[in-house]
Amino acid sequence: xxxxxxxxxxxxxxxxxxxxxxxxxxxxxxxxxxxxxxxxxxxxxxxxxxxxxxxxxxxxxxxxxxxxxxxxxxxxxxxxxxxxxxxxxxxxxxxxxxxxxxxxxxxxxxxxxxxxxxxxxxxxxxxxxxxxxxxxxxxxxxxxxxxxxxxxxxxxxxxxxxxxxxxxxxxxxxxxxxxxxxxxxxxxxxxxxxxxxxxxxxxxxxxxxxxxxxxxxxxxxxxxxxxxxxxxxxxxxxxxxxxxxxxxxxxxxxxxxxxxxxxxxxxxxxxxxxxxxxxxxxxxxxxxxxxxxxxxxxxxxxxxxxxxxxxxxxxxxxxxxxxxxxxxxxxxxxxxxxxxxxxxxxxxxxxxxxxxxxxxxxxxxxxxxxxxxxxxxxxxxxxxxxxxxxxxxxxxxxxxxxxxxxxxxxxxxxxxxxxxxxxxxxxxxxxxxxxxxxxxxxxxxxxxxxxxxxxxxxxxxxxxxxxxxxxxxxxxxxxxxxxxxxxxxxxxxxxxxxxxxxxxxxxxxxxxxxxxxxxxxxxxxxxxxxxxxxxxxxxxxxxxxxxxxxxxxxxxxxx
Numbered sequence: 001x002x003x004x005x006x007x008x009x010x011x012x013x014x015x016x017x018x019x020x021x022x023x024x025x026x027x028x029x030x031x032x033x034x035x036x037x038x039x040x041x042x043x044x045x046x047x048x049x050x051x052x053x054x055x056x057x058x059x060x061x062x063x064x065x066x067x068x069x070x071x072x073x074x075x076x077x078x079x080x081x082x083x084x085x086x087x088x089x090x091x092x093x094x095x096x097x098x099x100x101x102x103x104x105x106x107x108x109x110x111x112x113x114x115x116x117x118x119x120x121x122x123x124x125x126x127x128x129x130x131x132x133x134x135x136x137x138x139x140x141x142x143x144x145x146x147x148x149x150x151x152x153x154x155x156x157x158x159x160x161x162x163x164x165x166x167x168x169x170x171x172x173x174x175x176x177x178x179x180x181x182x183x184x185x186x187x188x189x190x191x192x193x194x195x196x197x198x199x200x201x202x203x204x205x206x207x208x209x210x211x212x213x214x215x216x217x218x219x220x221x222x223x224x225x226x227x228x229x230x231x232x233x234x235x236x237x238x239x240x241x242x243x244x245x246x247x248x249x250x251x252x253x254x255x256x257x258x259x260x261x262x263x264x265x266x267x268x269x270x271x272x273x274x275x276x277x278x279x280x281x282x283x284x285x286x287x288x289x290x291x292x293x294x295x296x297x298x299x300x301x302x303x304x305x306x307x308x309x310x311x312x313x314x315x316x317x318x319x320x321x322x323x324x325x326x327x328x329x330x331x332x333x334x335x336x337x338x339x340x341x342x343x344x345x346x347x348x349x350x351x352x353x354x355x356x357x358x359x360x361x362x363x364x365x366x367x368x369x370x371x372x373x374x375x376x377x378x379x380x381x382x383x384x385x386x387x388x389x390x391x392x393x394x395x396x397x398x399x400x401x402x403x404x405x406x407x408x409x410x411x412x413x414x415x416x417x418x419x420x421x422x423x424x425x426x427x428x429x430x431x432x433x434x435x436x437x438x439x440x441x442x443x444x445x446x447x448x449x450x451x452x453x454x455x456x457x458x459x460x461x462x463x464x465x466x467x468x469x470x471x472x473x474x475x476x477x478x479x480x481x482x483x484x485x486x487x488x489x490x491x492x493x494x495x496x497x498x499x500x501x502x503x504x505x506x507x508x509x510x511x512x513x514x515x516x517x518x519x520x521x522x523x524x525x526x527x528x529x530x531x532x533x534x535x536x537x538x539x540x541x542x543x544x545x546x547x548x549x550x551x552x553x554x555x556x557x558x559x
Contacts, residue, residue: 009272010044011290012281013265017041018293020244022300022327026320033247036261038139039203039254040240041297043265045143046150046207053151054215057158064151069355071147072362075294077342078334079140080365082298083109086133087372089306096381098131103373105134110366112144119195130308136301138195145197146204154208164216171212175205183255193254200254206262210269230276236267289328295339296331303327412436414450415443423449425492427485428500430456435500453488455481459501462486 017040024034056062083106090102101121108117114137161167178201185193193199243261251257271277280286289296307323308315315323342358376382414436415424426432426439432454439450458478462485489497 007272008282008287009277010048010269011293012277012283012286013040013044013268013272013290014293015281015286015289016240017044017265018289018296020240021297022324024244025301025304026323028317028320028324031244032249033243033245033251035253036240036243036247036258039258039261040265041139042143042146042200042203043207043262044269045146046204047211047266047269048207049147049150049204050154050208051211051215053154054158054211057155058215062155064155067151068147069359071144073342073344073355073358074339075140075144076362077365078295078298078339079109079137080362080369081334081338082302083134083137083369084365086302087369089302090133091382091385093306093309094381096383096386098381100377100381102133103376105132105137106369106373109134109137109141110369112141112148114138114141115145115195115197116141119191130305133302133305136297142195142197142200146201150204150208164212168209168212171205171209175202175209178202178205179255179259182258186252186255190252203254203258203262206266207269210266214270229271229274232267233271233274233277233280236264239264292328292331292335292339295334296327299330299334300327303330412452412454414440414452416447416449419447421447422496423451423494424496424498425489425494426450426452426454426498426500427460427488428452428454428498429458429460429502430454431502432500435498451492451494453485458482459503460485460499461501 017037020031020034020037020040022034023029023031024037053062053067087102087106090099094102105114105117108114114134118132118135118138157167157170161170178198182193182199182202185199239260243264247253247257268277268281272281303323303326307319311319424439424443426435432452436452439448442448443450455478458481460482462482
């Protein structure tokens with residue numbers, strides 16, 4: 001098998017891509033569209049993999065075994081270390097339900113199905129995204145699925161078609177089919193369009209098509225001066241800058257919108273050997289960032305998640321700067337200590353390099369992660385990790401919820417019981433429980449008294465109730481509760497009345513779901529439940545805690 005050709009300028013393009021993603025996630029420098037850095041990686045992968053496979057096929061040296069072992073060496077050791085360390089921090093910091101979700105993500109990451117898992121659970125930009133330390137592995141799973149299927153498809157096409165022109169046409173047709181599927185799904189299933197490999201395949205194939213063009217160009221030698229197109233380079237960089245800054249979460253993506261960063265990336269690749277691009281992208285700084293870009297990508301999101309979780313607040317610019325430095329430090333260490341050590345076999349100079357030891361170690365590492373994750377899930381998130389005091393406090397907090405038909409006969413008092421300077425009345429459904437811990441702590445620290453009145457499954461809205469579980473009639477107890485709210489507000493001596501509920505479930509006409517007995521309740525007038533659809537997952541305890549502090553800080557500012 002021919003040795004892959006190394007292009008230093010492509011490391012510079014990788015550097016742009018990874019910095020865009022990191023700046024986007026750290027919310028730095030206005031990179032609202034920095035997520036397109038992932039699409040740049042897809043194009044680069046499609047170009048390099050296709051180019052190397054076709055070169056090997058032309059030289060009669062392609063081997064599926066060597067290809068897949070090389071991919072395993074390139075990706076898996078650093079990935080497994082990242083997953084293992086994320087599990088360690090999750091074990092130390094996360095609540096049982098959050099640890100269960102993390103273990104599920106770990107399993108999906110090991111078996112290269114993280115994109116499917118996150119597609120099934122929620123969206124890339126949903127409110128719980130910053131509490132999923134392994135969310136970023138979705139893109140790696142898409143790449144791994146491409147590596148799994150594309151070599152076989154490409155080899156079959158080469159042998160069946162026997163014509164470079166026909167090969168180009170067929171690859172183009174596959175790319176157009178993928179693009180069409182992506183654009184169509186954006187209207188009905190945008191999450192599928194975002195996460196699935198078949199709706200991202202055209203991005204890889206854009207790079208693959210340029211690899212075909214490059215290998216079939218008659219001119220083998222590149223004259224840097226004659227081939228240079230500075231206008232193309234500048235235009236490509238401007239297009240990428242536009243995508244980084246102007247794209248945001250509201251853009252329907254990927255679909256047609258992804259073509260801009262993909263074509264701009266290909267344009268830069270086309271100029272990779274020119275002196276102008278080498279000066280811009282192949283200098284020592286850009287090349288270094290590009291070489292460690294994979295490790296930097298792996299560590300950047302867990303660092304953000306655990307930093308924010310530990311601090312329990314949104315980092316300021318100085319914290320983000322420290323976080324950025326930490327990400328590159330950890331990325332460098334992961335690259336040096338893990339990625340580079342396993343990337344090339346020690347006996348690679350031999351005609352048949354041995355990989356037995358590596359494969360055994362990789363298998364044992366995967367098994368260890370899978371077994372631990374399975375153990376976490378079958379043991380309910382290992383709640384014994386929580387101190388008894390925390391368990392007792394959580395238990396007493398749950399008792400504050402007014403379940404069944406108490407309707408105000410039993411109230412829950414939080415915060416300062418005497419000497420308070422302000423009093424808050426909290427009304428809501430069971431989701432107001434998310435606020436209890438934070439309100440209680442805030443109240444004790446700032447002489448604030450909080451009285452709560454909640455009823456599970458009932459929105460604190462006048463004239464709105466829910467239907468019974470069998471959908472046959474209005475839940476009378478809930479209706480009585482909502483009618484009582486007006487009198488309570490009129491009679492209270494509270495300075496502030498706060499309402500808390502699962503608002504989006506009502507606004508979007510969705511099923512209203514609670515997990516005590518698995519029952520579903522349906523909204524009655526004024527909202528029409530006919531358009532309801534399945535509920536999404538509950539907020540994690542970790543996010544509830546963070547939201548609590550945001551609410552408490554907001555009260556303090558307005559005091």
